[in-house]
Amino acid sequence: MALLEVSDLRTHFFTREGVVHAVDGVSLTVEAGGTLGLVGESGCGKSVTALSIMRLLPTPPAEIVSGSIRFDGRDLTQLSERELEDVRGREIGMVFQDPMTALNPTLTIGTQIVEVLQRHLGLDRRAARRRAGELLEEVGIPRAHERLDDYPHRFSGGMRQRVGIAMAIACGPRLLIADEPTTALDVTVQAQVLDLLDDLRQERQMALLLITHNMGVVAESAHDVAVMYAGQIVEQAPAQELFSRPEHPYTEALLAALPDLDDPHARESRLAAIPGRPPDLIDPPAACRFAARCPYAELGDCCALEPPPLRELRPGHWVRSAHPASERHLARL
């Protein structure tokens, strides 16, 4: 059984302008000890998905209107706030994009990690402090034990993200959700932080839900990939398969729009831009959400009328489109 199983999750925001269907039927699974990359562009709902799993969204305006989030057999949507407090940090850890805002600038990092250890594991101050030093060592901070008394601003961006990771793994969670953990970092530091996350996952046999807008980051770290568009998962597959045989027109377009680092003719050629932009999630089309931008939508008109279901084209390869790549030659006949 999968460690995390989200099915048909819908998180809507009730605002004065209308109901924002930020997450609108998301299903995904994270296997124990594996890495699922959740990839999509801004506003597609990937962070809202993460915050829904952690139940960290304020109600109102946000509300999980339907669906279930099964973590290790329990449905997180049914837990009380008290029960959730024991899950968050203890069983599911979270790493945020910007470690400077995730850390309290007025407390030393030692104090902040110790707080987590005392709250969840009931360690006494001395034991917690010793453990905090070990955690900083584990995430690769030089002179770890001395640095416990430093404030967050004394650390560089990459080191600060390491501190954030140390806090997130302090109680040995079985799932780590990392929301754009390297977006604020330089590429060389990004590579180090991704390596660290992968090492920790293996050593601790922890699962990782890696949320990013960067296809390269996903290709580097994920075993499975889920592509999100306009509040829905449009494709999910093992990483190797997704990159070598993308099925959904959006996934194909997203990969084609990326400039290629190794293309000797990059300067002379034009990039394959995706025309238009994603639909407004206040009043999303009752059809395929990509139809308006899809180059294949006119081949059949079904997708303009009703939303295509998420279906399994090959074992483990799920697609939500009436025109997946492997079926297009059929349509033309």
Added chain:
Amino acid sequence: MTPPLLAVTDLKVHFPIRRGFLLDRTVGHVKAVDGVSFEIEEGQTLGLVGESGSGKSTTAYAALQLIRPTAGSVRFLGHELTRLRPEELRRMRREIQIVFQDPYASLNPRMTVGRILAEPLRTHGIGNRRTRRASVARLLELVGLEASYTNRYPHEFSGGQRQRIGIARALALNPKLIVCDEPVSALDVSIQAQILNLLKDLQRDLGLTYLFIAHDLAVVRAMSNTIAVMHEGRIVEQGPAEQVYTQPQTDYTRALLAAVPVADPERMQRRKRERRLLQPALDGR
């Protein structure tokens, strides 16, 4: 041979570190830019890459005299910019414009698009109200926006459209050189491709010269004829794009290239191995 459009030689920008009660003692200098030289031929693009804090933007701003360089020479269209009087420099500025990173922060939210685009013309005393209105319509069309947008405010546009407005403003004075400072870093991939294509088209159609600053090495390769890699205030490697990317001469450039994640799991595994070997080149800093 025609001289390059822009020639920067041994440019330095040193910021004093001041201490003491009145900050009156200078205890040292931060050498943000420390002896940078490069040239850009007319109609070409120089890509300036490097990590944050490497001095890319400071180099560009010092070349434009928006920051006073500590030393060095900047020759543009036959003039030595570092020695121009304010009035001459102002006239020169028509020829050099900037596209900024953040299309949300670089457009005045209280001005309509029409006023934003007419402002450079008004400031430089070009045309009258009627001709300026025509110019605004032409500029909007040039960047792929409808002329009817002229009465709208920046907040009514998406990030990509806002960046188009930023580009239109940079084109208003018919410049020869445009400094693009991380012009697509704030945009999503699909929109990024639209803006990069637009910049390519404009260069081809208007004969523009770009100084293209970015941290994304794949984006820079898509845009540039020549590349300069900056690290700690210096250019550590410079040459034709093809050469820098396929036969990097310094370990720093190699390490930087190996760190870029590419959307292909197989290639990624090779890059990871290479990256581990090159780690010492980065640890040395």
